[in-house]
Amino acid sequence: xxxxxxxxxxxxxxxxxxxxxxxxxxxxxxxxxxxxxxxxxxxxxxxxxxxxxxxxxxxxxxxxxxxxxxxxxxxxxxxxxxxxxxxxxxxxxxxxxxxxxxxxxxxxxxxxxxxxxxxxxxxxxxxxxxxxxxxxxxxxxxxxxxxxxxxxxxxxxxxxxxxxxxxxxxxxxxxxxxxxxxxxxxxxxxxxxxxxxxxxxxxxxxxxxxxxxxxxxxxxxxxxxxxxxxxxxxxxxxxxxxxxxxxxxxxx
Amino acid sequence: xxxxxxxxxxxxxxxxxxxxxxxxxxxxxxxxxxxxxxxxxxxxxxxxxxxxxxxxxxxxxxxxxxxxxxxxxxxxxxxxxxxxxxxxxxxxxxxxxxxxxxxxxxxxxxxxxxxxxxxxxxxxxxxxxxxxxxxxxxxxxxxxxxxxxxxxxxxxxxxxxxxxxxxxxxxxxxxxxxxxxxxxxxxxxxxxxxxxxxxxxxxxxxxxxxxxxxxxxxxxxxxxxxxxxxxxxxxxxxxxxxxxxxxxxxxxxxxxxxxxxxxxxxxxxxxxxxxxxxxxxxxxxxxxxxxxxxxxxxxxxxxxxxxxxxxxxxxxxxxxxxxxxxxxxxxxxxxxxxxxxxxxxxxxxxxxxxxxxxxxxxxxxxxxxxxxxxxxxxxxxxxxxxxxxxxxxxxxxxxxxxxxxxxxxxxxxxxxxxxxxxxxxxxxxxxxxxxxxxx
Numbered sequence: 001x002x003x004x005x006x007x008x009x010x011x012x013x014x015x016x017x018x019x020x021x022x023x024x025x026x027x028x029x030x031x032x033x034x035x036x037x038x039x040x041x042x043x044x045x046x047x048x049x050x051x052x053x054x055x056x057x058x059x060x061x062x063x064x065x066x067x068x069x070x071x072x073x074x075x076x077x078x079x080x081x082x083x084x085x086x087x088x089x090x091x092x093x094x095x096x097x098x099x100x101x102x103x104x105x106x107x108x109x110x111x112x113x114x115x116x117x118x119x120x121x122x123x124x125x126x127x128x129x130x131x132x133x134x135x136x137x138x139x140x141x142x143x144x145x146x147x148x149x150x151x152x153x154x155x156x157x158x159x160x161x162x163x164x165x166x167x168x169x170x171x172x173x174x175x176x177x178x179x180x181x182x183x184x185x186x187x188x189x190x191x192x193x194x195x196x197x198x199x200x201x202x203x204x205x206x207x208x209x210x211x212x213x214x215x216x217x218x219x220x221x222x223x224x225x226x227x228x229x230x231x232x233x234x235x236x237x238x239x240x241x242x243x244x245x246x247x248x249x250x251x252x
Numbered sequence: 253x254x255x256x257x258x259x260x261x262x263x264x265x266x267x268x269x270x271x272x273x274x275x276x277x278x279x280x281x282x283x284x285x286x287x288x289x290x291x292x293x294x295x296x297x298x299x300x301x302x303x304x305x306x307x308x309x310x311x312x313x314x315x316x317x318x319x320x321x322x323x324x325x326x327x328x329x330x331x332x333x334x335x336x337x338x339x340x341x342x343x344x345x346x347x348x349x350x351x352x353x354x355x356x357x358x359x360x361x362x363x364x365x366x367x368x369x370x371x372x373x374x375x376x377x378x379x380x381x382x383x384x385x386x387x388x389x390x391x392x393x394x395x396x397x398x399x400x401x402x403x404x405x406x407x408x409x410x411x412x413x414x415x416x417x418x419x420x421x422x423x424x425x426x427x428x429x430x431x432x433x434x435x436x437x438x439x440x441x442x443x444x445x446x447x448x449x450x451x452x453x454x455x456x457x458x459x460x461x462x463x464x465x466x467x468x469x470x471x472x473x474x475x476x477x478x479x480x481x482x483x484x485x486x487x488x489x490x491x492x493x494x495x496x497x498x499x500x501x502x503x504x505x506x507x508x509x510x511x512x513x514x515x516x517x518x519x520x521x522x523x524x525x526x527x528x529x530x531x532x533x534x535x536x537x538x539x540x541x542x543x544x545x546x547x548x549x550x551x552x553x554x555x556x557x558x559x560x561x562x563x564x565x566x567x568x569x570x571x572x573x574x575x576x577x578x579x580x581x582x583x584x585x586x587x588x589x590x591x592x593x594x595x596x597x598x599x600x601x602x603x604x605x606x607x608x609x610x611x612x613x614x615x616x617x618x619x620x621x622x623x624x625x626x627x628x629x630x631x632x633x634x635x636x637x638x639x640x641x642x643x644x645x646x647x648x649x650x651x652x653x654x655x656x657x658x659x660x661x662x663x664x665x666x667x668x669x670x671x672x673x674x675x676x677x678x679x680x681x682x683x684x685x686x687x688x689x690x691x
Contacts, residue, residue: 048645076647088642092660101656102646109647141660158646 001026001197002047002166007058009046015056016042018222024166027194031208031233032201034219035241040201041085043219044170047199048082049075062166076102077109079165083155083172090142095154098142099124099161106162127160131187149180156187167191168199173207185210205237218244256295259312264291266318267402273321278379279404282387286401293395305580305612306522306551308396311494316436316466318403319350332356335425335458340673342423342454343368345408349428349465350437352406360420367411368422371440374409381411385444388472388502396496400438400470407440407470412449412479421452421671428459428467428493441471445479445507452482454674459490459517467518469497475507477531482510484674488681489517491548498524505531505560512669514678515542515550516685526555529591532562540569541665543685544577544609551580556596558587561621564595570662571602573609582614583628589620598628603635603661605654635661655686 002024009017016039024030034040046053047060049072059066067075090098103123104114115123121135128135131153143151152172159167169188173181188211192198200211208216208230216232217224218241226232226244236244267287271280295312296303332346345368346356352370359368367374367381375382393401408424428437445451457467467489475481489495495518503509513523527536542550556565571579581600602611613630635657643653659666659682666682669675 048641050641071650072641072644073647073649073653076645082645084642084645088636088639090636090639090642090657090660092663093643093656097656098643098646101648101652102643105647105649105652162646 001063003059003061005059005061007043007046007060008056009042010054010056011042011052016053016222017046019058020219020222020224022217022224024197024199026197028215029192029198029200029211029213031213031216032199032219033203033205033216033233033236035245036203038219039222040203040219041170044082044085044168044199044201047080047168048072073105076162076164077106081159081162081164081167083152083159083167083169085170085172085174087143087151087155089144089146091144093142094139095142096120096124096138099138099158102158102162123161127157130160130190131157132183133157148175149177152176152180152184153187156184156191159191160187163191164196166197166199168201170201171203172200173202173204181207182210205233208233220245220248255309255312259315260291262315263318263399263402266321270318270321270403274405278375278382283402283404286398286404289393290395290398290402293398295395302553302582305582305614306520306549308496308520308522310520311466311496314434314464314466316434318436318438320405332425332427335427335456337423337454337673337677340421340423340671342421343418345370345422345424347406347408347424347426347439349435350406350426350439362418363416365413366416366418367409368418369409371407371409371442372405385411385474386440386442386472388474396468397470397498400440400468403436403438404440405438407442409442410451410453411444412446412451414446414476415448416446417449418451421454421674424453424455426455426457426467428457428463428465428490435465437465437467439467439469439471441469443471443473443481443483445473445475445481447476448478449476450480452484452671454484454486454671456486456488457495457517458488459493461490462492463490464492465490466494467496469499471497471499473499473501473509475501475503475509477504478506479504480508482512482670484512484669485514486678486681487513487515487517487521489521491517491519491546493518495521497522499526501525501527501536503527503529503531503534503536506533507531508535510537510668511539513538513540513552514681515540515544515552516681518548518550520549520551522551522553524553524555526557527565528557528559529563529565530559532560534560534563536563536565537668538565538567538569539665539668540567540581541662542569542571542573542579543682544571544579545574545685546577547575548577549580550577553580553582553584555584556586558585558591558594558596560588561590561592561594563591565597567598567600568665568668569600570665571600571611572605572658572662573602573611574605576606576608578609579611581611581630582616584616585618585626585628587617587619587621587624587626591621592623594621594624594626596624596626600630601661602632603658604632605635655683658686
C-alpha cells in the first residue's frame with residue numbers, strides 16, 4: 001500500500017528524518033514508537049504533506065504513485081488520512097459543512113455523485129454511535145470548545161466517515177484516560193479491515209493493548225533502528241528506550 | 253492653478269448649469285448657501301488626523317457631472333431583476349445615477365402616515381416635512397458633504413410615525429450606469445423613526461463594471477424613544493468608482509439601532525458613521541465587513557457619543573484584504589461625564605491574504621465618566637495556516653479550504669443579518685468576491 005524509501009526531511013533547515021524505510025501492506029497495522037524528538041510526528045506530517053516539512057530525498061510510493069509532490073488535499077483524496085496529535089479548532093465552520101465538503105470532494109475524485117443530506121445524516125449517526133458521540137455535535141464548530149478527548153474522538157469520527165485506505169494516527173492516545181482510549185481504539189478497530197492499513201504513531205505501549213499491531217518499529221534520531229512484532233512494544237514498556245539507544249553506533 | 257482649485261471651479265460652474273436646469277425648487281436657497289460654503293472649504297488632506305490613512309486626491313483628478321445634469325440614456329437598465337433580493341417581499345425604490353426611477357420602483361401600500369418616497373417627490377408634495385427634518389443631525393461638514401448639499405436634489409425618505417411598524421423591508425437600489433459621462437451621484441437620504449416605531453432598510457450601491465463615477469452620500473437617521481431601526485448598507489460599486497458616505501444617527505432613550513456596512517466594491521471608499529446616544533437604555537450595534545482586493549482602499553470611521561447614562565454600544569468590524577488592498581478602521585468612542593454605567597465594546601479584526609495588503613486600525617476611547625465598561629481590540633493576521641492544512645488534509649482543495657476559513661472568520665458578522673433572504677444575497681456576494689481572489 002505504501003512504501004517509504006530513504007526518506008529525508010527538514011524542518012526549518014534542520015534535518016529531522018534521516019533515511020526512513022518502511023513498507024506497509026493492506027491489512028497491516030504498524031506502530032511507530034520512539035522517544036520524544038525522534039521524528040515520529042514529523043514522519044506523520046510529512047506523509048500528510050504538511051508544507052512546513054521539506055522532503056530533501058527519498059520517495060513515498062502510495063498505491064504505486066510517488067506522492068512527494070502532491071498537495072495534502074490530493075493525498076487525502078487518494079485515500080491517505082492523518083489523525084492529528086492536536087486537532088485544530090475552526091470557529092465558524094460546522095462539523096457538518098466540514099465533513100460534507102470533505103466527503104464530497106473525495107467522492108467527486110472517485111467519480112461518485114455527491115452524498116444526499118439524508119444519507120449524510122445517517123452516516124454521521126451510525127459512525128458517531130460507534131464512538132458514543134451525540135450526533136448533534138455536527139452543528140457545532142469543528143473542535144471548538146471540545147475537550148482533548150472529544151477532539152481525539154472527532155478525529156476518529158472523521159476517519160470512519162471518510163474511510164481512507166491508509167490511516168496515520170499521530171499520538172491519538174496522548175491525553176486520553178483509559179475509558180476514552182478504549183472508545184477511540186474501538187473506533188480504529190471498526191475501521192480496520194483487510195483492504196486498508198494503519199500506521200500508529202505513539203510514545204506509549206498502552207494503546208497497543210487495544211489496537212494490536214502486526215509490526216512495531218522504533219524510530220530514533222530520524223531513522224528506524226529496530227523493528228519487531230508486538231512483543232517489542234512490551235519490551236520497550238518494561239525497559240524503556242535506553243537499551244536500544246545504547247545499541248546504536250555513537251556519532252559525533 | 254492647483255488641481256483642487258480646478259476641480260472646485262468645475263463643480264461651481266456646474267452649479268450654475270444645475271440651477272438653470274432644475275429651476276427654483278424648495279432646495280434652492282439651501283443649495284446656494286452650501287455652494288458658497290463649498291467655495292470656501294478645502295477637501296480633506298492626509299495632514300488631517302481623521303484623513304491621515306485615506307488619500308482622496310485621486311477623486312479630485314476626475315470631472316464628475318452632477319445628477320441630474322447627467323441624463324441617463326442607457327437602455328441597459330430596463331430590467332433590474334438581477335439586483336432584486338430573491339424571495340424577499342420589499343418596498344423597492346430604484347435610483348439611477350442618483351435620480352429616482354418611478355417605473356422601476358415598486359412601493360407597496362402602507363399604513364396611513366408612513367412615508368416611503370423620493371426626496372425630490374416629497375419636496376414637491378410636502379416641503380414642510382423636508383424643512384422640518386432635513387439637516388437636523390448633520391455634523392462635521394467637510395467639502396465632500398458640502399458638495400452633496402450644493403447639489404441637493406434626490407435621495408430617499410422614510411418616515412415612520414409613532415407606534416407604526418413598516419412590516420416589509422425597504423430596499424433602496426442605487427444603480428450607477430456606464431456612460432460617456434462620469435456621473436456624480438449624490439443621494440441625500442433621510443430616515444425618521446418616531447417613538448415606538450419599527451423599520452428595516454436595505455440600501456444598496458451598485459455600478460456597471462469599469463464604470464467611472466463618484467457616489468457621495470449623506471444620510472440622516474433619527475431614532476426616537478423605543479423605536480427600532482435596522483439599516484443595512486451593501487456597497488458593491490464598480491471597482492473603478494469612488495464612494496464617500498457620511499451617515500449621522502441620532503438616538504433617543506430605549507431605542508435600538510443596528511447598522512451594517514458591508515463593503516465589497518469601489519476603488520476608494522470612505523464611510524463615516526456617527527451615532528449619538530442621547531437618552532438612557534439605548535442599544536447601538538454597528539457591524540462591518542470589508543472585502544478588498546487589487547488596489548481597493550476601504551475606510552470606515554465610526555464615532556459613537558455616549559451622552560446619557562445606562563446605554564450600550566457594540567461595534568464589530570471584520571475585513572479580508574488581498575493583493576494591494578488597504579483597509580482602515582478608526583473607531584472613536586466618547587463617553588460624556590454624565591454617561592455613567594456605559595457599556596461600550598469595539599472589535600476590529602482583519603485578515604491579510606497577501607504580503608502587500610495592509611490595514612490601519614485606530615481605536616480611540618475618550619472617557620469622562622468613571623463608572624463605565626469599555627473595551628476595544630484590534631487584530632490583524634493571516635489565515636490560520638494550521639487550520640488551512642487541517643482542512644486540506646481532509647481532501648478539500650486549497651481554494652475551498654481558504655474560502656471555508658474566510659467564511660468562518662466573518663461568520664459572526666454575517667450571522668447577525670436577521671433577514672434570511674438578505675443574508676443569502678450577502679453570502680452570494682461574498683462568494684462572488686472570493687472568486688475574484690486568486691489563490
